[in-house]
Amino acid sequence: MINQLSWKVGGQQGEGIESTGEIFCIALNRLGYYLYGYRHFSSRIKGGHTNNKIRVSTTQNRSISDDLDILIAFDQETIDVNYEELHDNGIIIADSKFKPVPPDTKAVLVSIPFTEIAADLGTSLMKNMVAIGSTCAVLGMNIDVFSGVVNEIFGRKGEEIVKKNMAAIEAGYEHMKEALAGDVGKMMLEEADGKKRMFMIGNDAIALGAIAGGCRFMAAYPITPASEIMEYLIKKLPPLGGTVIQTEDEIAAATMAIGANYGGVRAITASAGPGLSLKMEAIGLSGITETPLVIVDTQRGGPSTGLPTKQEQSDLMAMIYGTHGEIPKIVMAPSTVEEAFYDTAEAFNLAEEYQCPVIILSDLQLSLGKQTVEPLDYGRVEIRRGKLQQQGTLPVLEGNEYYKRYEVTEDGISPRVVPGMFNGIHHVTGVEHDESGKPSESAVNRKSQMDKRMRKIKKISFKTPVYKNTPHLEPDLLIIGFISTRGGIEEAFGRLEADGVKVNHAHIRLLHPFPADEMFPLVQSAKKVVVIENNATGQLANILKMNVGQINKINSILKYDGNPFLPHEIYAQCKELFTDGDV
Numbered sequence: 001m002i003n004q005l006s007w008k009v010g011g012q013q014g015e016g017i018e019s020t021g022e023i024f025c026i027a028l029n030r031l032g033y034y035l036y037g038y039r040h041f042s043s044r045i046k047g048g049h050t051n052n053k054i055r056v057s058t059t060q061n062r063s064i065s066d067d068l069d070i071l072i073a074f075d076q077e078t079i080d081v082n083y084e085e086l087h088d089n090g091i092i093i094a095d096s097k098f099k100p101v102p103p104d105t106k107a108v109l110v111s112i113p114f115t116e117i118a119a120d121l122g123t124s125l126m127k128n129m130v131a132i133g134s135t136c137a138v139l140g141m142n143i144d145v146f147s148g149v150v151n152e153i154f155g156r157k158g159e160e161i162v163k164k165n166m167a168a169i170e171a172g173y174e175h176m177k178e179a180l181a182g183d184v185g186k187m188m189l190e191e192a193d194g195k196k197r198m199f200m201i202g203n204d205a206i207a208l209g210a211i212a213g214g215c216r217f218m219a220a221y222p223i224t225p226a227s228e229i230m231e232y233l234i235k236k237l238p239p240l241g242g243t244v245i246q247t248e249d250e251i252a253a254a255t256m257a258i259g260a261n262y263g264g265v266r267a268i269t270a271s272a273g274p275g276l277s278l279k280m281e282a283i284g285l286s287g288i289t290e291t292p293l294v295i296v297d298t299q300r301g302g303p304s305t306g307l308p309t310k311q312e313q314s315d316l317m318a319m320i321y322g323t324h325g326e327i328p329k330i331v332m333a334p335s336t337v338e339e340a341f342y343d344t345a346e347a348f349n350l351a352e353e354y355q356c357p358v359i360i361l362s363d364l365q366l367s368l369g370k371q372t373v374e375p376l377d378y379g380r381v382e383i384r385r386g387k388l389q390q391q392g393t394l395p396v397l398e399g400n401e402y403y404k405r406y407e408v409t410e411d412g413i414s415p416r417v418v419p420g421m422f423n424g425i426h427h428v429t430g431v432e433h434d435e436s437g438k439p440s441e442s443a444v445n446r447k448s449q450m451d452k453r454m455r456k457i458k459k460i461s462f463k464t465p466v467y468k469n470t471p472h473l474e475p476d477l478l479i480i481g482f483i484s485t486r487g488g489i490e491e492a493f494g495r496l497e498a499d500g501v502k503v504n505h506a507h508i509r510l511l512h513p514f515p516a517d518e519m520f521p522l523v524q525s526a527k528k529v530v531v532i533e534n535n536a537t538g539q540l541a542n543i544l545k546m547n548v549g550q551i552n553k554i555n556s557i558l559k560y561d562g563n564p565f566l567p568h569e570i571y572a573q574c575k576e577l578f579t580d581g582d583v
Contacts, residue, residue: 003058003190005139006065009131010051010082011074013042020072020128021052024135026149028056029199029372032192036487037370038064038564043224043308049077058190062336062371062487066568069187070138071107072131074114079103091186093134093176095127110134110179117171126168133172140185143169198373202366205337205373206296207232209344210268212381215294216242217267219256221249221275224308225364226298229270250275254282254295261292262428264388264418266348270296273315274304280322283357285430287327290406290414290453292351294344296360298367299483301562310562311364313483314535316543319359320512326450328356328412328457331512335467335486337373339509340366345381346462353386354456355416361511363534365484365564387415394423402426402436408448412456457513465510466518469493475504477574478526480519482508482540484564485532491567496574508540514547528577529554532570536560 009020018039025035036055042048055065068085071078073094083092083103090107094100095114102109112134114127129150136143146169154161177184207229210218216237220230234244247253253269260267271279276297286293299315301307319331330350334340344360351358394417397403405426407414414435417424427437432449434440467486477496481489486507496503506522508515523529523544531541531554538556545551557573559565 001188001190004061004065005056005070005187005189006053006068007056007070007072007135008051008053008068008082008085009072009074009128010049010078012046012077013044013048013050014046015074016125016128017050017052017074020131021054023128023146023149023153024132025054025199025370027146028192029197030148031145032194032197033057033189034060034197034372035199035370036061036063036372038365039368041309049081051078051082056189058192060372061491063491063567064564066566070135072135073100074098074127074131076101083107091138093131093138110176112172112175112179114172117175118168121168121171122164126165129165129168130172130175133169133174134176136169137173137176137180137184138187140188143173197375199370200337200373201228201368201370202334202337202340202362203228203298203368204232205340206270206344206360206362206367207236208376209341210294210348211236211240212341212378213345213348214266214383215268215348216240217257217260217265218242218244218269219247219253219260219267220244220270221247221253223272223275225300225367226270226272226275226296228367229296250278251282254279254293255285257295258282258286258289258291258293261351262289262419266292266294266352268294268296270298272298272300272308273302273306273318276315276318276322280324283329284323284325284327286357287323287329287453288325288430288432289428290355290416292348292355293357294347294351294360295357296344296362299361299363307562309364311484311564312534312560312562313363314537314539314560315361316511316535316539319361320543326454328354328453329512330354330356330358330457330460331361331510332358332462333361333482333509333511334366335481335483335507335509337366337371338376341376342380343509349382349384349386350460350462352388353384353413354460355386355413356457361483363483369484387413389415389417389421389424391421394421397423397425402438404435405437406433406435406449406452408435408452412452412454412458414452460510460513462510465508465515466522467507467509468505468522470504470506470522472502472504473525474502475526476502476528477577478504478506478522478529479532479570479574480506480508480529480540480544481532482511485534485570488565488567488570489532492570492574495567495571499575501574501578511543514543516547519544520548523548523550523553526553530557530574530577531555532557532565534559534565
């Protein structure tokens, strides 16, 4: 028996590759297994190679596996592109329709007539179900575990369709059983704990976190890999009295969200790198008018259109410094699906408490990677609206006097009202203004308002700005990362410790304002520091050097080919730091 399995299905985009992985995962999730899935796909609707790699385990995992146990191939390209991941005891299960050519590997190739079996049962579209049945034979799984899933997915099409899909699974099982010469269960998984857990992508967690955090309006323009946030909220917000508007462009999306927040409604907008570039002027408007705004940036390969369906973490500097002029801003970086939920809910509190834009920085791997999630604790979510004034509590205005919406205060946070409040009239403008919002170019006023705005984010109340796994007071190595690199780092961490390297791990969750007080002692105590990130210029490492110093001991491990880090890549490159006998 094995305690974890790596399974991949591949073919041409539009062949049902995603649904094959989805059905396989849902059934195993319900048995209590932990799952992590990552989809490789092209930036087109149909055609081009795509694959879905699923890791199944009896324990939590947050990374793609290094190798591969089972490869389901619907075309020869899938074999040619992915066979090198297979270990020596791996299995390729290929559709005999394309006459599969064995690769140069010790892995076994088994040819099963997926398409022919499915066509005989009524439609070749069911070839993915035949593939699932073939997998069941290798795993020694009872095909009945799929009956509930098949019924849920195809039940609305009628009982006959459900029966045919189950028949396709059974036929795939029997063909594979015969090919294995009765050696069913060659890769049988250890029994899971049977507990109920969620299985979701990071974008869904972000959207759910927005709802839990009181968001009732979203304005957005579709863009990969952020669109699922809007798609989720389109379904869920209206029954809660909320609204989603698909705007004509990213500029309109950001300004609409600002308008909703100005009116007192918690609002969000989401995009990827190119869209964030278009939103920058509006983000500046949020900053100078001190209007709350929550923005999600799901990073992808750039620049320009770049690699729109591939992994990258190259927007960090742009999110911190991209706006013209200087404004207060908060940049958060959740590293797990659970954190994506809780951090998004908290982002609305921070936006209102500090009256500034809050950017939730995700990446494609976190946003679209699907993983097992422990039940969420909605009791942890609270609503805090900062200095938002209540009706009837405002001081009486005399004559032509205006409400001091931008009053200079010691903490830098001014009292806030929503339109229509009695005695709350004031100007709102994107030009520099005085305490009542009236335009002013006075040098004294300018300095006073700038100091006030920048003062309010000097101390951000964020519960866990840095996730720490720090068992050593004086480690040989401190590994630092952000967002989706956490899973790969955690696995490399264990392997390095087993080799006798004393390792600490810090994952930065609040990128701006930078948690220097938390990071400095961690960096100072380590002999060497390595920063893991998916970009070409070491943006996180540079931010670390700017805020912490210790430049000579900070190293970078970079990957920017569009693919996420694998655990062995982090492990091997960290080991290279000690080739001179330091440890």
